[in-house]
Structure formats: C-alpha cells, structure tokens
Amino acid sequence: MRQFTTVVQFSDDEFLRDVGITREQFLEVRARVASFLEEERTRRPMTTRGKQTSRLPLEDRLLLVFTYLRHYPTFQQLGQQFGISESYAHKLYERYRGYLVHLVRLPQRHALLAPGLTALLLDATEQPIERPIHRQRASYSGKKKRHTINAQLLVGVFSLQILAVVCGQGRTHDFTLFKQAHLPIAPQIEVSADSGYQGIEKVHSNSQIPIKKPKGRELTAEERTYNRALARVRIAIEHVNRRCKIFRIVKETYRGKHKHIGLTWHLIAGLVNLRYA
Incomplete structure (x- = not known):
C-alpha cells in the first residue's frame, strides 16, 4: 500500500518526479490544509458531528490527490494503491481538490x-x-x-x-x-x-x-x-x-x-506557480 512515510524517504529528485512538487512544498501545502481544516472545525463544529475520521492520515490523503494529478490513474488503480475502495478514493479526491483550489489559488x-x-x-x-x-x-x-x-x-x-x-x-x-x-x-x-x-x-x-x-x-x-x-x-x-x-x-x-475542467486547470496552474515561485 502506498504511504507518505515511504515516499518521503525518496531522494529530492525522486520525490519531485513522483509527486510533481518538492518535499518542502508538499509539507507547506499540508500545513495550509491542516490549518484550514482546523479553522473550519472551529467555525462550524456541528458539521463534523458524528462523522468518522478517515483512517488515512492527512499526508496520505494529499498524496492520493497529487498521485492522481501527476500520473492520472483510474480511481480503481488509485484505490488499490492506497488500500481503499474505488468510490472512497474518488470521494477523497473530490473533497481535497476543492480544498487545494481554495488554498493554492491564482492571483485575482x-x-x-x-x-x-x-x-x-x-x-x-x-x-x-x-x-x-x-x-x-x-x-x-x-x-x-x-x-x-x-x-x-x-x-x-x-x-x-x-x-x-x-x-x-x-x-x-x-x-x-x-x-x-x-x-x-x-x-x-x-x-x-x-x-x-x-x-x-x-x-x-x-x-x-x-x-x-x-x-x-x-x-x-x-x-x-x-x-x-x-x-x-x-x-x-x-x-x-x-x-x-x-x-x-x-x-x-x-x-x-467536463464542467470540472476549468477547476482542474486552475488547480494545476496554482501548483505550477507554487513550484516555480
């Protein structure tokens, strides 16, 4: 099963080729997402009441998204890589893509x-x-x-x-x-x-x-x-x-x-800006 604890041990060049951004940039994105989720839980505590916490740590959830963006496998292959179902892999991707578009955005x-x-x-x-x-x-x-x-x-x-x-x-x-x-x-x-x-x-x-x-x-x-x-x-x-x-x-x-193509391009453009800032 693919895990961040394994990928993070790659060399700098291998990590960049595998994920699409550097290790430091990935950890920066991880910190932004963690801070955003904490703010959302504080601002709207009732929305997460009764929900089960994902058994995948945040790093693995983000790695799943970057694996999909970088290599574009099917969700069946993605689920097999991360040891989850195809439908749950799709659900995680859709959810965290929305977070990333909000946090790694283009200039206004x-x-x-x-x-x-x-x-x-x-x-x-x-x-x-x-x-x-x-x-x-x-x-x-x-x-x-x-x-x-x-x-x-x-x-x-x-x-x-x-x-x-x-x-x-x-x-x-x-x-x-x-x-x-x-x-x-x-x-x-x-x-x-x-x-x-x-x-x-x-x-x-x-x-x-x-x-x-x-x-x-x-x-x-x-x-x-x-x-x-x-x-x-x-x-x-x-x-x-x-x-x-x-x-x-x-x-x-x-x-x-097709209605999500614009959203996808904006996310990739934001990641490219982050990579070459």
Whole structure:
C-alpha cells in the first residue's frame, strides 16, 4: 500500500518526479490544509458531528490527490494503491481538490492591473477529452480533428507566473476565447501572442503578434527579424505549458466531468506557480 512515510524517504529528485512538487512544498501545502481544516472545525463544529475520521492520515490523503494529478490513474488503480475502495478514493479526491483550489489559488483578476506589471504572454493549448454525449460539435476541434477543450494562459513575462486561465470548448477560436473572457488588462501592458490572435490590437492596442507572409510576396528582412525577436520572447510561455503538462491530468484525454475542467486547470496552474515561485 502506498504511504507518505515511504515516499518521503525518496531522494529530492525522486520525490519531485513522483509527486510533481518538492518535499518542502508538499509539507507547506499540508500545513495550509491542516490549518484550514482546523479553522473550519472551529467555525462550524456541528458539521463534523458524528462523522468518522478517515483512517488515512492527512499526508496520505494529499498524496492520493497529487498521485492522481501527476500520473492520472483510474480511481480503481488509485484505490488499490492506497488500500481503499474505488468510490472512497474518488470521494477523497473530490473533497481535497476543492480544498487545494481554495488554498493554492491564482492571483485575482485585478492582478492584471498591477502597476508593476509591464508585459504579458498569451497562448492557448488544446487538451483532448472523451466524446461528449450532448452538443458534440461544440467541442470538436477542426485543428486537432477530435474533441478537445481550449485552455488559454496569461503569463507574466519576467516572473513566468500564470496570472489567469480561461477554458473554452475546442471549437472556440483562440481569439474568440480571449474576447469572451473580458480580462481587465491595463492599457500600458504589452501583450505578446501568436498568429492565432489576428486582430487583437483592436481589443488591446498594445499587442504584438507575428507578421504573416503576404500573398504574392516574401517577408522583408526587417519583418523576419521582428518575428524572430518576438519568438524569443514568446518561447517562455511554451515552457510554462510544459510545466503544466507534467501533471498528466491536463495532458492526457480528460475522463472527468467536463464542467470540472476549468477547476482542474486552475488547480494545476496554482501548483505550477507554487513550484516555480
């Protein structure tokens, strides 16, 4: 049976590869959750009356959640690893995912108006999902030729911290998703995006996108130089995408309820910020 007392003895590199965050960061999250649960018991003592305490210690319950996020097994496999039933593994995951989303959260939307913020990177990535039962066409991506969700990240250029995540259905164009989000980006902040955001300067005038090759002629040397310089800046957000997809739950085909995808992406973004703070 998988236990934290065994995993904690791994080397620093093995622990990071197995859990997704460092040992110190895991213990920090554990302290936050323990403090939150204690506050809840003090604030609402009647809600836990008569409830049995889980036979898994808090460290193992959190390890269960991180194992699911990092490796994305089925709940049957997860239950077998921790010596509990499939249904109880699912119940623990749902409960503690809610705690973690609350405790490891992204900056509020007003962080995009912070005076010290001068430049942002914008990009979207698609994640495959199981074919929906209803409204399948809305989730079908013509680009990927399968059903997907579109996760759009807004990242600070210098800190590489994820400031906002917006999720939409696979059929939704990147630029359409950006417009629908109505993110409060200050006018003086420079936004760098890829060529999928043609027309973004009409929404946010201080934006940069690559220059597309005009029909019938080649790009000039100055235009190619500009595109290369922009690509050197924008490559950082691809590294942030890679950091997120270390957690297999946002890389592999999503098997959960589609209404929870946004919640999952926000949790992973918060954990990535914690890992690379």
